[in-house]
Amino acid sequence: MKVNGEDFQTIWLDSTESIIHIIDQTKLPHHFTTKPLHSLDEVINAIKIMEVRGAPLIGVTAAFGIAFAMKNNSSDDSLKDASSRLFQSRPTAVNLQWALNRMNKELMPITSEKRFEAAWSLCQTILDEDIKTNQSIGKHGLDLIENNFNKKTLQILTHCNAGWLATVDYGTALSPLYYAYNKGIDFHVWVDETRPRNQGAHLTAWELGQHKIPHTLISDNAGGHLMQKGEVDFVIVGADRISMHGDVCNKIGTYLKAVAAFENNIPFYVAAPKSNIDRDATKNFFDIPIESRHEEEVLMMQGLNSNNELTNIQIAPKGTRAFNPAFDITPHKYVTKIITEDGVYSPQELKSVYS
């Protein structure tokens, strides 16, 4: 996707060394900076502090963490240790586990001398596949839009950031919108700010702006009101994990939007790769680990000060305690369709397609 007219991905391989480069998303939208990652520790840190974030991108970056570990020490113990440290870096997005499982499955049977080379090559495959997957999601999503809506200036609402910044390229929930824009479909996007990390205000507004897609930022509490007023034709979001029953774990606040959409008869779409699907149908999905992040994210806000420097300011009385769950679960009854790289499914169809 484009940044100031130039093609970019969120993560790419160095042309000369076995290192990777990322866009530091903690600085967006005010500063566009990229940084190299050279080691497992740097990868874990980048995931934890959300320099990279979004379920698919976390998975791809974690795979490189394994490759870096293999460069240093390619023993079985090192592979197990790196996997368990990466697994703990962010607990909710299932793509992380998916990528680690895939790396382990491929690397364990290989002799340790060959592990780094194999790991690096598998990482490239996973990275390339992510782009193709998101392109397919975009095309299926475009068909869904074209087959169901025929209106001047479609009004679309999205929560969090499930655009190209949350993946290697194209995005999940925003991929159909990029395809629709390129096809000349007339639409406008309501962007939820997505407190407390403000992925909507910081990231979605920025990437839509870079592509000149008409959008308006709204406070998280405004969506229900807009739906009641007939100002939303459909909602589209990404996912961090989807149960075999079609329940969707996504950024905190998604559930409230889904309930409001249901109440107002507005389609609620979820776009996600099949690596998002938690195949363990035996577990109680409502018991999955929901990441609880630092209370400072709620008590403080980040922005530019008058000297154009990124600053955090305190917004609650000193000493106030805060609780900061990062994700919630939307039961499948509120989900109209799930768009994957394979097609468009009702929540009830997932089991037969993916088990």
Ligand code: MRU
């Ligand atoms: O905490 P984040 O920024 O990693 O959360 C991201 C989301 O919740 C996204 O909506 C989800 O990962 C889907 S991204 C394609």
